Amino acid sequence: MIEIVDIVKSYNGTTVVDHISLTIPPRTISVIVGTSGSGKTTLMRMINRLVEPTSGTIRIDGEDIRDVPAYELRRRIGYAIQGHGLFPHWTVAQNIATVPKLLGWEKSKIEARVDELLGLFQLDPAQFRHRMPHELSGGQQQRIGVARALAAGPNILLMDEPFGALDPVIRAKAQEDLLAIQRQLGTTIVLVTHDMEEAIHLGNRIAVMDKGKLLQYAEPAEIIVSPATPFVADLIGTSDRPFRLLSLTHVGDHIEPGTANGSPIEAHATLRDAYSDLLWSGRSAAPVTRDGQTIGIITLAACAHLAARPQ
Amino acid sequence: MRAGSGPPFFRPGTAPANRSWNHSLSLAASADIEKRHWQRLDKLGVLVTVIGLTGLALPFALFRANRIVPGEGIGILGSLDSVWSILLIAAIVLTLATALVRFNAIAKMAAGFLALAILALAVGAAANHLTPSDNNYARVAPGAGFWLLLLAFSLMVTDALTRLRLRPIWRVALLAIVLGAIGLILWSGLWSNLSLLKEYASRAPAFWQEARTHLILAFGSVAIATLAGIPLGILCYRVKLLRAAVLNTLNIVQTIPSIALFGLLIAPLAWVAANVPGASNIGISGIGIAPALIALFAYSLLPIVSNTVVGLLGVNGQVVDAARGMGMTDRQRLLNIELPLALPVILTGIRIVLVQNIGLVTIAALIGGGGFGVFVFQGIGQTAMDLVLLGAVPTVGLAFAAAVILDAIVEQISIKGRGA
Numbered sequence: 001m002i003e004i005v006d007i008v009k010s011y012n013g014t015t016v017v018d019h020i021s022l023t024i025p026p027r028t029i030s031v032i033v034g035t036s037g038s039g040k041t042t043l044m045r046m047i048n049r050l051v052e053p054t055s056g057t058i059r060i061d062g063e064d065i066r067d068v069p070a071y072e073l074r075r076r077i078g079y080a081i082q083g084h085g086l087f088p089h090w091t092v093a094q095n096i097a098t099v100p101k102l103l104g105w106e107k108s109k110i111e112a113r114v115d116e117l118l119g120l121f122q123l124d125p126a127q128f129r130h131r132m133p134h135e136l137s138g139g140q141q142q143r144i145g146v147a148r149a150l151a152a153g154p155n156i157l158l159m160d161e162p163f164g165a166l167d168p169v170i171r172a173k174a175q176e177d178l179l180a181i182q183r184q185l186g187t188t189i190v191l192v193t194h195d196m197e198e199a200i201h202l203g204n205r206i207a208v209m210d211k212g213k214l215l216q217y218a219e220p221a222e223i224i225v226s227p228a229t230p231f232v233a234d235l236i237g238t239s240d241r242p243f244r245l246l247s248l249t250h251v252g253d254h255i256e257p258g259t260a261n262g263s264p265i266e267a268h269a270t271l272r273d274a275y276s277d278l279l280w281s282g283r284s285a286a287p288v289t290r291d292g293q294t295i296g297i298i299t300l301a302a303c304a305h306l307a308a309r310p311q
Numbered sequence: 312m313r314a315g316s317g318p319p320f321f322r323p324g325t326a327p328a329n330r331s332w333n334h335s336l337s338l339a340a341s342a343d344i345e346k347r348h349w350q351r352l353d354k355l356g357v358l359v360t361v362i363g364l365t366g367l368a369l370p371f372a373l374f375r376a377n378r379i380v381p382g383e384g385i386g387i388l389g390s391l392d393s394v395w396s397i398l399l400i401a402a403i404v405l406t407l408a409t410a411l412v413r414f415n416a417i418a419k420m421a422a423g424f425l426a427l428a429i430l431a432l433a434v435g436a437a438a439n440h441l442t443p444s445d446n447n448y449a450r451v452a453p454g455a456g457f458w459l460l461l462l463a464f465s466l467m468v469t470d471a472l473t474r475l476r477l478r479p480i481w482r483v484a485l486l487a488i489v490l491g492a493i494g495l496i497l498w499s500g501l502w503s504n505l506s507l508l509k510e511y512a513s514r515a516p517a518f519w520q521e522a523r524t525h526l527i528l529a530f531g532s533v534a535i536a537t538l539a540g541i542p543l544g545i546l547c548y549r550v551k552l553l554r555a556a557v558l559n560t561l562n563i564v565q566t567i568p569s570i571a572l573f574g575l576l577i578a579p580l581a582w583v584a585a586n587v588p589g590a591s592n593i594g595i596s597g598i599g600i601a602p603a604l605i606a607l608f609a610y611s612l613l614p615i616v617s618n619t620v621v622g623l624l625g626v627n628g629q630v631v632d633a634a635r636g637m638g639m640t641d642r643q644r645l646l647n648i649e650l651p652l653a654l655p656v657i658l659t660g661i662r663i664v665l666v667q668n669i670g671l672v673t674i675a676a677l678i679g680g681g682g683f684g685v686f687v688f689q690g691i692g693q694t695a696m697d698l699v700l701l702g703a704v705p706t707v708g709l710a711f712a713a714a715v716i717l718d719a720i721v722e723q724i725s726i727k728g729r730g731a
């Protein structure tokens with residue numbers, strides 16, 4: 001658990017993080033969104049003391065982060081940034097081994113860990129271990145960046161626009177990988193982005209910031225349905241609201257009995273994808289499959305009903 | 312066809328501007344055919360040929376009755392027997408022809424090296440041919456023609472090497488081969504009748520003594536400057552306030568003319584030697600090695616400090632941020648990330664001062680610092696060009712070798728840490 005209590009950061013009299021308090025529950029993904037310059041990065045970097053707050057307190061699992069030396073704190077917190085920041089003169093293996101080495105792990109344990117992480121990110125250890133960063137694609141570099149952040153098995157992972165430099169396809173894949181890994185490891189993730197779509201997709205909770213202030217910190221559905229301020233509503237985009245709401249729910253939760261024609265929709269797809277598919281194929285219903293078995297249908301009417309603002 | 316010649320390539324984005332291009336197509340095309348003949352010519356090759364032909368016309372060797380009288384220039388035919396003459400002239404003409412047209416850089420390099428080798432052997436042969444067997448005072452030196460031919464073929468070889476973009480290790484290997492060949496010729500005694508080597512023969516012990524001093528002064532000053540400059544550079548990088556002050560001070564030092572700086576140090580050091588107990592015992596005095604070393608050190612500091620600062624500042628900000636975020640201490644970050652990534656730039660600074668100091672040491676001779684400059688200034692005093700050359704040629708050779716080797720090291724390191 002990360003408790004941020006009344007934290008303030010100002011530079012030469014300009015307040016860039018303004019009395020923010022929030023509590024990030026363990027094993028969840030919290031996403032900080034906001035326009036450029038709203039203080040997202042600054043807020044996040046205060047958690048691993050890359051920025052020292054002007055006032056306020058941050059506690060991790062009840063312990064004030066000022067009670068340990070900054071470098072020790074940082075070794076316990078994973079840190080991944082946009083453009084990955086890999087060390088260009090070190091191999092992939094050396095990069096991933098950075099924190100374990102700083103922690104003085106045994107050589108054999110480090111090697112095993114490097115291979116394990118490469119496997120976790122679907123990179124063949126034999127092929128990638130000895131590559132230099134410049135011999136990787138952007139997507140591969142990004143994965144190594146996250147693998148490096150997770151190397152010492154931190155409970156907390158801070159990510160500053162980790163997918164900012166990726167193309168849409170690789171980006172979607174990277175997001176899925178992150179969700180899968182988070183579920184598997186149970187890491188508490190704090191992720192900064194200015195993409196509301198990404199925030200809704202990844203976040204268990206979303207913190208919306210503007211001009212250094214925290215406007216709302218809530219679950220995605222609540223942010224969409226009852227935005228705290230007009231600014232939050234703007235950020236979600238009024239015309240996108242129904243679709244964003246649909247994107248939070250899966251087809252499997254809304255199947256109805258019956259039969260329908262045409263290509264089936266997977267049960268784990270989002271309602272938004274199903275809705276889009278139905279509209280595009282001009283059907284009023286489509287069969288739903290799970291593990292290859294047809295388990296019911298999803299109807300256009302159900303989607304439309306679920307897209308409406310909850311009363 | 313190379314970019315920039317002939318009709319421009321059609322670029323979609325610039326279509327309107329190129330509309331007139333169609334009208335002038337026929338004109339441009341005919342001009343292009345004219346041009347093609349010229350394009351077969353290598354531009355640098357033309358220069359090489361002009362220099363080479365001038366060299367061919369000027370005296371190949373210089374004969375003097377003794378070491379200080381003005382000499383009498385002798386052409387190739389007069390300096391060499393008929394076999395050597397034909398061989399040398401044929402080699403020169405063929406090589407210049409090779410230089411003139413545009414083709415394979417490897418062939419050009421080989422032709423250039425072969426011509427240089429023949430030239431080197433021929434000048435020795437000329438000295439043997441012209442030296443009277445019973446006269447110990449007569450001197451045979453390479454003439455203006457020889458030097459121009461040497462310049463022409465060296466240009467040709469350097470140009471070919473630049474174009475070949477050899478890997479650093481090969482460049483060093485090539486340097487070793489050239490030095491080995493020169494060593495072999497020296498050892499064989501083929502050049503023994505050249506005035507330069509006669510000059511050497513009469514003062515071999517002094518030559519090696521000054522060589523040692525020269526190396527100690529050049530490498531010693533750079534070593535001390537590196538030991539002091541890198542930490543100072545790191546300090547300037549970390550402490551912004553210090554940066555401008557230190558760099559400006561060093562900049563001012565750099566602008567003091569070298570002779571003035573050597574001279575300026577005489578008085579304070581003489582005072583130190585006279586007044587600080589023990590100072591003179593460790594070799595400090597107004598003239599000699601101490602002021603030379605200090606002046607060279609002062610000159611070396613700016614390039615090393617500023618390159619250290621620039622190199623460290625040039626390290627990618629995200630990489631530094633990542634290193635901090637991973638939990639490296641300042642010291643770990645400096646040693647593991649920042650210094651290794653700044654190393655190519657720092658080494659470039661060291662390369663600059665090493666080559667600079669190898670040359671500057673010559674001037675240290677003026678204040679009794681020793682080194683090859685001793686021969687240069689003695690030679691100037693006696694109007695004995697051979698003696699000047701005895702000091703100048705090894706200095707140039709040393710500087711050149713140092714430049715090649717350090718460039719290779721810098722490039723090798725940059726290849727390793729490339730990217731991001």
Ligand SMILES: Nc1ncnc2c1ncn2[C@@H]1O[C@H](COP(=O)(O)OP(=O)(O)OP(=O)(O)O)[C@@H](O)[C@H]1O
Nearest residue numbers: 011016034035036037038039040041042043192194
């Ligand atoms: N070291 C610093 N010194 C002075 N001002 C700073 C410093 N770091 C950040 N700021 C200012 O603080 C404000 C918030 O910056 P921050 O980087 O947190 O924004 P952000 O929300 O992450 O923006 P972006 O989405 O563009 O990354 C900005 O106005 C920035 O100029």
Ligand SMILES: [Mg+2]
Nearest residue numbers: 040041042160
């Ligand atoms: Mg930011």
